[in-house]
Amino acid sequence: MSKRFRIRLLWLLVPVSAVVLAFGVSSLVLIAIGENPISAFRSMFRYGSQQNSLVSTVNRAVPLYVAGLAVAIGFKMNLFNIGVEGQYRLAALLSAAAGAAVVLPAPLHVAFIMLVAMAVGAGWAGIAGVLKVKRGVHEVVSTIMLNSIATGLGAYLLANYLKKPLGPNELLIQTRQIPASGQLPPLAVIGGENLRSFVLIAIVLGVLVYVLIWRTRFGYDLRASGINPDAARASGADPNRMILTTMLISGAIAGLIGMGDLFGFFHAYTLDFPVGLGFDGIAVALVGLNHPVGIAIAAMVFSWVDRAAQILDLEGVPKEVIIITKGVIILSVVIAYEVVRRLVQAQEVKTAAEETRRLEEREEAVAA
Amino acid sequence: MAERAPTVELRGITKTFPGVVANDDVNLAVLPAEIHAVVGENGAGKSTLMKILYGMLRPDGGTISVDGHAVRFRSPKDAIAAGIGMVHQHFMLAPNFTVLENVVLGSEPARAGALDFDGARARIRELSETHGVPLDPDRVVEDLAVGERQRVEIVKVLYRGARILILDEPTSVLVPQEVEELFRNLRELKGRGVTIIFISHKLDEVLEIADSITVVRDGHTVATVKPEDVTARQLAELMVGSELPTPETRESTVTEEVVLSVRRLGVRLEGRWALEGVSFDIHRGEIVGIAGVEGNGQRELVEALMGLRSPDQGAIELAGVDVSSWPTRRRREVGIGYIPEDRQGRGLLLPSPLWENAMLGHQTVDPFSRGFWVNQGRGFWVDRGGAHRRTEELIRAYNVMTPGPDTSALALSGGNQQKLIVGREMIAEPKVLIAAQPTRGIDVGAQAAVWEQIRHARAAGLALLLISADLEELIGLSDTLYVILRGRLVAKVDPATVTPEELGSYMTGAREATFA
Numbered sequence: 001m002s003k004r005f006r007i008r009l010l011w012l013l014v015p016v017s018a019v020v021l022a023f024g025v026s027s028l029v030l031i032a033i034g035e036n037p038i039s040a041f042r043s044m045f046r047y048g049s050q051q052n053s054l055v056s057t058v059n060r061a062v063p064l065y066v067a068g069l070a071v072a073i074g075f076k077m078n079l080f081n082i083g084v085e086g087q088y089r090l091a092a093l094l095s096a097a098a099g100a101a102v103v104l105p106a107p108l109h110v111a112f113i114m115l116v117a118m119a120v121g122a123g124w125a126g127i128a129g130v131l132k133v134k135r136g137v138h139e140v141v142s143t144i145m146l147n148s149i150a151t152g153l154g155a156y157l158l159a160n161y162l163k164k165p166l167g168p169n170e171l172l173i174q175t176r177q178i179p180a181s182g183q184l185p186p187l188a189v190i191g192g193e194n195l196r197s198f199v200l201i202a203i204v205l206g207v208l209v210y211v212l213i214w215r216t217r218f219g220y221d222l223r224a225s226g227i228n229p230d231a232a233r234a235s236g237a238d239p240n241r242m243i244l245t246t247m248l249i250s251g252a253i254a255g256l257i258g259m260g261d262l263f264g265f266f267h268a269y270t271l272d273f274p275v276g277l278g279f280d281g282i283a284v285a286l287v288g289l290n291h292p293v294g295i296a297i298a299a300m301v302f303s304w305v306d307r308a309a310q311i312l313d314l315e316g317v318p319k320e321v322i323i324i325t326k327g328v329i330i331l332s333v334v335i336a337y338e339v340v341r342r343l344v345q346a347q348e349v350k351t352a353a354e355e356t357r358r359l360e361e362r363e364e365a366v367a368a
Numbered sequence: 369m370a371e372r373a374p375t376v377e378l379r380g381i382t383k384t385f386p387g388v389v390a391n392d393d394v395n396l397a398v399l400p401a402e403i404h405a406v407v408g409e410n411g412a413g414k415s416t417l418m419k420i421l422y423g424m425l426r427p428d429g430g431t432i433s434v435d436g437h438a439v440r441f442r443s444p445k446d447a448i449a450a451g452i453g454m455v456h457q458h459f460m461l462a463p464n465f466t467v468l469e470n471v472v473l474g475s476e477p478a479r480a481g482a483l484d485f486d487g488a489r490a491r492i493r494e495l496s497e498t499h500g501v502p503l504d505p506d507r508v509v510e511d512l513a514v515g516e517r518q519r520v521e522i523v524k525v526l527y528r529g530a531r532i533l534i535l536d537e538p539t540s541v542l543v544p545q546e547v548e549e550l551f552r553n554l555r556e557l558k559g560r561g562v563t564i565i566f567i568s569h570k571l572d573e574v575l576e577i578a579d580s581i582t583v584v585r586d587g588h589t590v591a592t593v594k595p596e597d598v599t600a601r602q603l604a605e606l607m608v609g610s611e612l613p614t615p616e617t618r619e620s621t622v623t624e625e626v627v628l629s630v631r632r633l634g635v636r637l638e639g640r641w642a643l644e645g646v647s648f649d650i651h652r653g654e655i656v657g658i659a660g661v662e663g664n665g666q667r668e669l670v671e672a673l674m675g676l677r678s679p680d681q682g683a684i685e686l687a688g689v690d691v692s693s694w695p696t697r698r699r700r701e702v703g704i705g706y707i708p709e710d711r712q713g714r715g716l717l718l719p720s721p722l723w724e725n726a727m728l729g730h731q732t733v734d735p736f737s738r739g740f741w742v743n744q745g746r747g748f749w750v751d752r753g754g755a756h757r758r759t760e761e762l763i764r765a766y767n768v769m770t771p772g773p774d775t776s777a778l779a780l781s782g783g784n785q786q787k788l789i790v791g792r793e794m795i796a797e798p799k800v801l802i803a804a805q806p807t808r809g810i811d812v813g814a815q816a817a818v819w820e821q822i823r824h825a826r827a828a829g830l831a832l833l834l835i836s837a838d839l840e841e842l843i844g845l846s847d848t849l850y851v852i853l854r855g856r857l858v859a860k861v862d863p864a865t866v867t868p869e870e871l872g873s874y875m876t877g878a879r880e881a882t883f884a
Contacts, residue, residue, distance in 0.1 A: 217737040220750050224728065227717045234676060234706060234714045235729040236697030345719070345778070352779030355771040 048308030051191030061303035067281025068295035083143025085278025086150030092258030096269035125251025174270035196264035381430035408584035453530025500556030515546035544872035621653035627831035634681035657846030665855035705798030766791030783814030
């Protein structure tokens with residue numbers, strides 16, 4: 001029992017060391033540029049712990065979380081879907097346009113928009129999957145290129161086919177507004193800030209991803225393919241099928257990244273729709289160790305640091321320092337995870353060897 | 369003669385790995401220009417000992433001396449500087465380089481900044497002549513036979529100035545004729561003053577070549593004997609501490625019913641036939657053995673049978689049904705079991721718990737998954753309870769030494785990993801089992817257990833294809849025995865009468881059979 005407890009404590013080292021290191025390094029940077037780290041962090045905590053900051057943290061964490069899930073599913077079988085960025089942006093654009101073009105009753109309308117987004121995300125990711133399976137193109141290369149294509153294609157479609165005609169005082173290019181039936185009302189209003197309902201869908205999604213990876217036979221094949229592709233193949237998991245299916249699922253989840261913003265705030269795809277979430281998702285998945293719970297924590301931490309750092313500008317401290325904080329978190333989690341993994345493994349090998357030896361001795365005693 | 373001081377002396381060497389003592393108070397004295405064999409079963413601690421002597425591992429205690437001087441090796445570099453060279457069991461050669469390039473690789477001779485190949489070539493010629501190890505420096509390694517490649521490894525070590533050679537299981541990759549050639553080379557080297565440490569578990573070979581023999585058991589050196597003073601039997605008993613098992617099957621259980629029928633199977637690889645026109649039947653209760661030097665199409669045959677490689681000609685029929693185009697999963701579901709040659713590379717998910725390893729290859733069927741939703745009646749949900757129960761049953765029935773089903777596979781010893789793999793295939797009661805090297809690299813106890821299970825399953829009606837490098841295992845277990853050479857079955861021999869030497873001559877092509 002105490003052994004298991006010790007192992008738990010070891011795992012706790014990962015996030016703790018990451019946060020301590022991150023704030024330590026950021027403090028050094030702040031000192032180096034002549035700022036007082038204590039006062040900077042104090043104002044960050046004061047601002048970050050306000051009610052509206054906490055609500056905003058959750059709202060911003062949701063897309064990071066979904067992005068992290070999309071990336072993690074690929075990571076679980078050593079597929080590096082860097083194309084989450086392009087997949088969600090194209091999905092947000094096309095689903096917003098489709099949502100504005102149909103008339104449907106409220107819950108169906110939202111479901112329809114989500115389905116379109118998932119289909120677009122899956123389709124775009126599927127291209128990379130097909131290229132890998134049919135032509136051996138590495139997914140990192142193809143998804144990076146597909147990101148560029150998605151950006152260009154999205155801009156072209158928006159400007160030429162999907163944009164709402166501009167009124168006299170309008171400057172922002174965007175799709176037509178999705179009617180109220182295709183919007184999600186806030187879950188609650190706290191401290192003047194809307195808590196978006198999409199957080200509930202994100203939680204359900206996290207549970208589904210967990211169940212898929214750890215409880216279904218498909219998930220077993222997926223994890224086996226990640227751990228040992230040759231053994232998985234010999235066990236009957238068809239690698240091509242696994243690659244294609246995983247890319248499609250990853251892309252479908254990626255398609256949902258923009259939905260929280262679409263349903264809860266923008267109600268249209270605009271030129272200032274959030275970008276870069278797909279890349280942030282890679283960091284979130286890494287820090288969250290590809291586990292839905294870990295990803296949730298990582299998304300909250302990143303989102304909170306972003307929010308709390310807004311106050312730094314007012315204090316005259318360059319808020320770019322938090323980029324360093326985030327970078328150190330990523331690096332230290334990856335390193336600490338590897339260190340702890342080896343420690344735990346060595347511990348396990350040792351325990352098993354001891355117990356095996358005892359078993360063998362007992363058997364010899366019985367035989368004698 | 370007996371007064372000579374030892375060239376290499378190890379005293380009281382101890383090395384502990386987490387939870388296991390690999391070497392405990394090991395003593396070894398090797399005299400100048402002798403062939404000193406170190407024997408012991410797999411896992412007895414021979415390799416650890418040699419890694420210590422070659423500087424790859426540092427001992428926890430004890431001393432090493434070379435030529436009477438105490439030494440302390442931090443890396444193989446120090447060992448090489450002291451004149452010790454190692455010829456590894458698995459060759460470390462670049463196949464597309466010439467012999468010359470391979471020999472100089474890592475210690476390239478330079479003259480005025482440019483590679484001095486002429487000087488090196490002359491030195492290799494000289495070394496190979498003075499040491500009686502024939503070698504052409506300009507041939508490309510991939511064109512060489514296994515025995516010749518081994519000579520390249522030996523010359524490579526001599527080139528670096530070694531006077532003491534460690535050969536780790538040098539005969540494991542050779543057929544009997546090549547072993548003879550190697551022994552001639554070794555005697556020649558000994559005559560030129562080279563000291564040789566010969567690691568092996570093949571007793572007849574050791575008795576033939578060695579001047580002294582040190583036996584390692586359970587991490588201890590139990591005895592050092594002269595070959596003229598012991599019989600193979602006595603040596604074996606020293607080695608295992610008890611009686612050696614034999615792989616012989618008893619009365620025939622072969623029936624008339626053909627389970628697996630392979631018809632003119634062929635696989636093309638990089639423009640040539642890696643497997644061509646291979647035909648054989650396996651009946652219920654029959655063990656069909658395939659003997660052959662590694663790399664003669666065995667891998668392609670296994671992969672074609674398992675659906676991991678699509679054949680370019682021929683057909684595979686399971687109980688009369690052509691399964692040649694079926695995917696691996698479907699073949700496994702209808703009862704083709706698979707014990708892969710590379711147990712860690714293809715047979716296990718090392719970091720995963722045993723219960724997840726026990727379901728590998730059987731994950732779509734009862735008791736490992738359930739729910740008939742989507743996907744042709746295959747289980748949708750992983751049945752953790754069922755998988756745990758089956759794994760516990762497997763651990764008990766196949767005597768896998770482990771704390772329980774939640775232990776990682778990587779925490780198991782090689783023998784126990786193999787027992788798990790054999791057990792998971794056997795417990796599923798397959799119709800056909802494709803077993804590639806089922807007892808390679810496991811200790812005598814585990815080997816005996818695997819043989820016993822194979823016999824047992826055979827009696828229960830299993831059709832088994834046995835591919836092995838262990839000729840005694842093949843002769844002892846097989847009901848029918850084929851020899852594969854360059855992708856073709858070149859001989860069918862009677863395991864009741866064939867000798868390993870005969871098999872060896874078929875395997876190298878030295879003897880040709882009229883194929884029955």
